Amino acid sequence: MEPMGCLAPSELSVKDLPWQIHWSKDKCTLCGHCTAVCPVRAIELGVHRKRALTVPLNLGEKPGNLFSVFHGIDQRTDPAHACVGCGMCTLVCPNGAIIPVHTDEIDKLRFHVNVNGEARRRGGRRNSSDSLLDKIKFVRISMLTDPALDAGRHEFELRTLLGRVLPPEEMLRVSRENGWMPPVREIYPLIIGGMSFGALSPSMWEGLQLGVSYLNEEMNMPVRISTGEGGCPPRLLKSRFLQYVILQIASGYFGWDEIIHNLPLMKEDPCAIEIKYGQGAKPGDGGLLMWYKVNKLIAAIRGVPQGINLPSPPTHQTKYSIEEAVAKMIQSMSMAWGFRVPVYPKISATSTAMAVLNNLTRNPYAAGLAIDGEDGGTGAAYHVSMNSMGHPIASNLRDAYLTLVKIGKQNELPLLAGGGFGKNGNLAANAAALIMLGASGVQTGKYIMQAAAGCLGSESDRCNICNIGLCPKGITSQDPRLDRRLDPEKVAQRLVDVFLSFDTELKKIVAPLGRSTSLPIGMSDALGIADADAAKRLNINYVL
Amino acid sequence: MCRLFAVTSNEPLSPMVAIRALDVMKEGHDGSGVGLFLTDLGGEFENFKQQPILSGIFSSEGIKALDRFMMDLDFMVKYKLSFRPTRPTPVGTPKRDNYVIRVYEYPADWEELSPAEIQFRLMMVQLQLRQIGEKDKSMLIFSFWPDCIMIKEVGDPLTVAGYLGLDRKELAARTILSQGRQNTNYAIDIYACHPFFLQGIATMTNGENTAFVPIRQFLMSRNFPGYIGYQSDSEVFTHILHYMHSKLGLGVEMYKHIITPLKDAELLRHPDGAWLKQLKQSCRPLIIDGPNCVIGCLPDKSLFMVQDSKKLRPGVVGGKPGVFAFSSEMCGLDAAIPERYINLDYQPMKYETVLIRKERQEIEKWNQWDALRHLN
Ligand code: SF4
Ligand code: SF4
Numbered sequence: 001m002e003p004m005g006c007l008a009p010s011e012l013s014v015k016d017l018p019w020q021i022h023w024s025k026d027k028c029t030l031c032g033h034c035t036a037v038c039p040v041r042a043i044e045l046g047v048h049r050k051r052a053l054t055v056p057l058n059l060g061e062k063p064g065n066l067f068s069v070f071h072g073i074d075q076r077t078d079p080a081h082a083c084v085g086c087g088m089c090t091l092v093c094p095n096g097a098i099i100p101v102h103t104d105e106i107d108k109l110r111f112h113v114n115v116n117g118e119a120r121r122r123g124g125r126r127n128s129s130d131s132l133l134d135k136i137k138f139v140r141i142s143m144l145t146d147p148a149l150d151a152g153r154h155e156f157e158l159r160t161l162l163g164r165v166l167p168p169e170e171m172l173r174v175s176r177e178n179g180w181m182p183p184v185r186e187i188y189p190l191i192i193g194g195m196s197f198g199a200l201s202p203s204m205w206e207g208l209q210l211g212v213s214y215l216n217e218e219m220n221m222p223v224r225i226s227t228g229e230g231g232c233p234p235r236l237l238k239s240r241f242l243q244y245v246i247l248q249i250a251s252g253y254f255g256w257d258e259i260i261h262n263l264p265l266m267k268e269d270p271c272a273i274e275i276k277y278g279q280g281a282k283p284g285d286g287g288l289l290m291w292y293k294v295n296k297l298i299a300a301i302r303g304v305p306q307g308i309n310l311p312s313p314p315t316h317q318t319k320y321s322i323e324e325a326v327a328k329m330i331q332s333m334s335m336a337w338g339f340r341v342p343v344y345p346k347i348s349a350t351s352t353a354m355a356v357l358n359n360l361t362r363n364p365y366a367a368g369l370a371i372d373g374e375d376g377g378t379g380a381a382y383h384v385s386m387n388s389m390g391h392p393i394a395s396n397l398r399d400a401y402l403t404l405v406k407i408g409k410q411n412e413l414p415l416l417a418g419g420g421f422g423k424n425g426n427l428a429a430n431a432a433a434l435i436m437l438g439a440s441g442v443q444t445g446k447y448i449m450q451a452a453a454g455c456l457g458s459e460s461d462r463c464n465i466c467n468i469g470l471c472p473k474g475i476t477s478q479d480p481r482l483d484r485r486l487d488p489e490k491v492a493q494r495l496v497d498v499f500l501s502f503d504t505e506l507k508k509i510v511a512p513l514g515r516s517t518s519l520p521i522g523m524s525d526a527l528g529i530a531d532a533d534a535a536k537r538l539n540i541n542y543v544l
Numbered sequence: 545m546c547r548l549f550a551v552t553s554n555e556p557l558s559p560m561v562a563i564r565a566l567d568v569m570k571e572g573h574d575g576s577g578v579g580l581f582l583t584d585l586g587g588e589f590e591n592f593k594q595q596p597i598l599s600g601i602f603s604s605e606g607i608k609a610l611d612r613f614m615m616d617l618d619f620m621v622k623y624k625l626s627f628r629p630t631r632p633t634p635v636g637t638p639k640r641d642n643y644v645i646r647v648y649e650y651p652a653d654w655e656e657l658s659p660a661e662i663q664f665r666l667m668m669v670q671l672q673l674r675q676i677g678e679k680d681k682s683m684l685i686f687s688f689w690p691d692c693i694m695i696k697e698v699g700d701p702l703t704v705a706g707y708l709g710l711d712r713k714e715l716a717a718r719t720i721l722s723q724g725r726q727n728t729n730y731a732i733d734i735y736a737c738h739p740f741f742l743q744g745i746a747t748m749t750n751g752e753n754t755a756f757v758p759i760r761q762f763l764m765s766r767n768f769p770g771y772i773g774y775q776s777d778s779e780v781f782t783h784i785l786h787y788m789h790s791k792l793g794l795g796v797e798m799y800k801h802i803i804t805p806l807k808d809a810e811l812l813r814h815p816d817g818a819w820l821k822q823l824k825q826s827c828r829p830l831i832i833d834g835p836n837c838v839i840g841c842l843p844d845k846s847l848f849m850v851q852d853s854k855k856l857r858p859g860v861v862g863g864k865p866g867v868f869a870f871s872s873e874m875c876g877l878d879a880a881i882p883e884r885y886i887n888l889d890y891q892p893m894k895y896e897t898v899l900i901r902k903e904r905q906e907i908e909k910w911n912q913w914d915a916l917r918h919l920n
Contacts, residue, residue: 142754154854157807161825168792171826175819184825186808408765410758411829514754516854517804518831522758 010115012077016108018461019085019100023073027097030071034089034098039470042083043098046074073098079113086456086463088472102460113383120383121290123466123476125281125423125446126375127387129459132394132534133421133430139528139543142514149516151507156516158506159222160189160441162272163342163367165412182367183342185271188215188223189519190431190502193372193418193443194248194274194346196230197255198289198298198310199379199466201483204453204475207491209236211452212244214492215499223499224271226443229287229312231255231301234262243268248346249333250276251286252312254302260336269341272367273333275326277316277356278348280376280393280419282385286312290380292469293478323359330365342367349373349391349419357400361409368414370443371396375420377446377457379476380467393419394437398538401438401522410522414440422447423459427498428505436523437538449475452494453486546738546750547724548859549876550839552847552900553867556586556716559695563705565869565876566724576636577725578701580710581739581746582693582717584845584902588623589693589714592647595622596666599686599694600673601734602642606682610644613673618651625715627708634707637699643708645693667743667770684734687741693717694746696737719845723748736776739841742786743770747840749778750857750872755833756780762829763787781838784830789842795918796848797910798823800897803832804853806912815915839870848899851892861898861907862889868900868907 014020021043035043052066075083085100113120142149163184166174174181192212197205208225215223222244229250236242237259247270249256278284289298289310299306316325326345333343344367347356353371360366373393378386397417404410417439421430423446431442449455453475456463466476474486510516513526520526528543529535535542547569549562559580566578589597602610614621625645633639654662670688677683686694693715697704701724705711723738738748753759756777763771763783768791771783781803788794788802805824811817824831834852837859841847849859849870861870862877864884871877877889888907892898895912 140754142752149854155807159808161828165825165828166822168787168823168826171822172792172794175822181822405761405765408762408767410761410765411826514752515833517833517852518755518828520755520758520833521829522761523755525757 010079010112012079012108012112014075014077015103017075017077017082018103018107018109019083020103021073021075021083021089022099022101024097025070025072027095028072029095031094033092033094034073037088037092037472039086039088039465039472040081040084042076042081043073043089044076046072048072079109079115082109084463084465085461086465086472121288121380121467122383122386122464123377123379123381124457124461124464125377125386125420125459126390127459127461128375129424131375131420131424131430132392133433134424134426135529135531135534136433136540137528137543138432138509138513138526139541140526141512149511149514151504151511154511154516156507156510157518158189158503158510159186160519160521161185161414162187162224162344162416162441163414164364165414167408167412180339182365183340185224185342186222187271187441188221188499189435189441190223190499191246191416191441191443192223192225192448193376193445194226194228194276195379195445195449196228196248196287196289197233197301198230198293198478199228199476201471201474201477201486202297203483203486203488204491207453207486207488208448208495209241210488211492211495213241214496216244219496219500221499221503226274229254229276230289230298231258233301234258237262238265238267240268242266242270245270246272246274248274248276249329250312251314251316252310254304254310254312257303258301263336269337272342272344273337274370275329275333275343275345277325277345278350278372279378280348280372280374280390281378282381283348283350283374283390284314285381285385285389286314288312288380288467290467290469295478298478326356326359326366327363330363334365339365344368344370346370346372346416349393349396351391353391353396353400354403357403357413361404361407361413366413368416368440369400370416370418371400372443373417373419375423376418377449393417393421393434395537397434397439398437402539404438405522410438416441416443418443428502428509431502432506432509433527436520436527437540438522438524440519440521448495448498451498452491546872547876548722548738548748548750548837548839548870548872549880550719550721550841550847550870551867551880552719552845552869552904554718554904555866556590556718557720558711558716559720559722560705560711561880562720562722563701563710565871565880566701566722568879569724569871569873569876577696577698577723577734577737578704579723579725579737579739579748580695581721581741581748581841582715582719583691583746583841584718585691585693585716586718587714587716588625589647589691592623594690595647595649596688596690597693598644598646598648598688599692600644600677601640601684601697602644603682604641605680606677607642607644609676609682610673613676614648617669618653620649621646622649623647629707629709631707634699634703637697637704637707643695663743671769671772689741689744692741692744692746694739694741696734698734719841719847721746721748721839721841733775735773738776738778740773740776740779740782742782743790744843745782745786745789745840747778747782747785747838749781749836749838750859751834751836751852753777753780753832753834753836755831758829759784759832766791778836781832781836782840785840787830796842796846796899797897797917799848800850800895800912802827802830803850804834804894805831814913819916837872845902846899848897849892850897851894853894856894860889860891861900862886865905868904
């Protein structure tokens with residue numbers, strides 16, 4: 001409280017914050033672990049004076065005060081130091097003496113995180129745990145003339161194609177005439193979506209690459225990972241592991257100097273080139289790497305000075321229109337690798353996606369389309385972009401697939417879907433639903449961060465401080481003191497766990513549907529939902 | 545599970561041969577339908593090899609509409625075989641006014657047309673009639689093609705055959721496909737009854753194809769008016785074969801490579817693996833997910849049988865030079881050709897295609913592992 005009894009409008013109490021720290025004086029031994037670990041310094045050692053009234057039993061003595069001092073935890077209330085609920089304090093406390101608790105009503109902090117007129121920026125995802133994909137069930141169980149398959153015993157072909165697939169007539173003609181056949185990759189349908197070197201810490205990146213290589217070379221699973229916009233370490237560019245990598249180029253072209261310089265030194269072609277036009281979490285907005293994270297290494301790889309904000313423009317500035325941009329970029333990227341590498345754009349889900357799609361169907365070099373829904377995650381964006389902008393993935397993907405079906409190109413232009421599947425942990429079920437709605441493959445980043453690295457973020461706005469380089473798990477920081485909390489080998493191990501269990505679950509879904517010879521892309525007769533409007537919109541079964 | 549029986553013989557046979565074989569395999573079908581496809585015709589139809597034959601079921605109104613429609617197109621009836629059953633209708637079989645098999649003379653102005661154009665127009669006539677009939681249920685059209693007859697009805701095969709009098713001498717064919725239906729998944733609809741027919745190609749299938757919906761979508765988006773119907777998930781087998789045969793110009797040895805391509809790891813070891821991989825990718829939406837046994841007849845009257853690649857349905861082929869039969873059950877084969885060399889009976893497995901050509905001399909076998917002739 002200010003002198004003269006004045007209150008500043010943004011003066012908050014602990015009660016006004018989204019997270020309140022519950023601390024037990026009885027259990028606390030004042031070891032200081034929690035205050036040391038807290039990424040936002042939300043808690044500090046507090047010295048408290050305590051007054052106890054002493055009332056003697058004999059009348060001879062007068063009642064008096066006994067003053068004592070005790071030490072404990074204080075929670076700070078200014079917006080910059082408001083607890084983000086990450087729970088690291090709980091994790092490190094040896095005595096179970098401290099835990100953040102979510103407030104019982106809408107917090108007041110949200111009205112004040114715009115000091116100096118700066119709108120809130122954060123990492124994470126849309127704050128909504130609602131998921132249409134979770135409501136989709138698989139209702140067509142095969143049991144009569146086709147007894148269900150045994151997920152553990154039968155063989156399953158669960159791979160997908162990435163690349164422009166020629167229609168059969170065309171394929172036969174081109175092969176007869178010895179013409180150019182567009183490159184097509186056979187890959188695992190679960191793809192690790194674009195998270196840049198820079199947004200992610202070196203340990204996290206290394207761990208993911210390690211895990212991907214292991215899955216490919218030891219487990220025979222052709223898993224692919226997108227780099228996101230930020231380039232690729234030169235050693236990886238020159239290694240054989242590049243074939244497992246999808247290089248992303250976005251409007252800032254960060255890291256592409258390095259990639260182009262290394263082109264002649266590459267031993268393998270990358271899996272594909274992804275041209276990012278939009279991201280589901282913040283559609284219409286460019287990438288953002290905040291200055292906290294631009295250290296020497298990141299600056300070198302991206303070819304920029306250290307310690308500055310790195311925003312990418314919302315669009316590819318060098319081009320006049322999206323159609324032109326798409327056509328020219330696809331053409332030049334294809335040319336750079338001698339037309340041996342599939343090149344496809346990634347856009348955010350939007351009601352205008354069909355225009356882009358139609359355009360691509362007429363472009364013989366377009367190798368697919370990735371659509372990223374509103375529930376996708378990001379390392380840094382404006383809160384309003386994340387929460388309110390964008391289009392859900394299910395209906396956008398479905399429209400795109402049915403548009404392709406109408407013109408007979410559903411096999412020619414693979415659709416990749418991402419953004420929010422697995423948000424409540426149901427990765428395989430959500431992925432299978434997207435595939436049966438028409439996706440050839442699915443891309444996820446957030447789930448991988450949560451499952452393979454222990455990211456604490458959630459749809460209740462927990463943690464989500466990925467943008468400021470203070471990630472308490474060392475996943476999205478560039479501070480070596482934080483990075484070392486993450487052991488790359490353990491990340492790799494967890495990544496393998498994730499893919500193996502995903503594979504089992506996917507089989508557990510397709511086996512009872514009687515599907516094993518090919519990925520059930522567009523098998524919408526298997527899907528049902530207890531919501532008549534959603535069923536009608538998605539053209540799937542309405543079940544009650 | 546449905547029962548399938550097909551026979552091909554140098555001597556024309558009565559359809560009753562097939563019906564009796566189905567009856568032997570009776571445990572396997574529940575009388576929900578019988579379907580017959582007769583081609584390389586004998587009997588009265590021997591005299592009309594070139595003219596298109598219309599097969600279908602018509603109400604009295606339907607017959608009048610048919611006459612008007614065909615007259616407008618300048619088609620003249622040359623010969624007809626109509627059954628108007630007088631006996632009481634068997635239990636479960638709907639009462640119909642007319643079962644029609646009619647041979648037409650081509651319109652005069654079709655004379656100049658190319659074979660491809662004639663084939664297209666014949667299909668369009670069949671589709672238009674089917675469409676007219678669907679509105680008021682006055683017509684059910686099964687085929688309109690030279691040297692082909694189709695008969696379909698709901699009911700037990702033997703009872704229906706007796707009811708329709710299929711043992712009449714006018715009706716004989718060298719190649720016959722027949723199915724005794726066990727309705728499992730869909731409502732009883734006569735258009736769901738096998739065999740299915742499109743432009744001289746007929747197939748029938750056992751089992752269930754769970755990849756039906758994406759395959760149907762792919763076929764329907766090929767912009768070819770004949771790819772419609774799909775009251776049964778098995779109709780796609782006919783249309784895939786048709787697509788492969790007439791749109792891609794590939795021979796029957798490629799059918800397996802399209803519906804059940806070799807696995808990626810297997811293709812690496814195949815002599816034509818690289819080409820087959822591209823074909824597999826381009827035809828990915830046509831990959832079936834059986835179990836299915838498919839028996840089919842090609843425009844050149846050769847008969848073939850293939851299995852899916854994961855859970856085979858029963859299917860055996862046997863016979864002797866001059867006469868061969870395909871049957872979903874051994875007992876059907878025994879009933880039809882008891883005096884064959886049983887040592888030569890053959891059950892195609894997951895990589896194989898068996899074929900009996902029109903000369904009916906031997907069982908030809910192809911394996912998906914074989915090098916492709918047209919490439920090498
Ligand atoms: S929950 Fe996280 S932010 Fe909150 S006090 Fe604990 S460590 Fe700090
Ligand atoms: S744990 Fe790290 S990556 Fe996860 S939400 Fe927090 S800051 Fe972001």
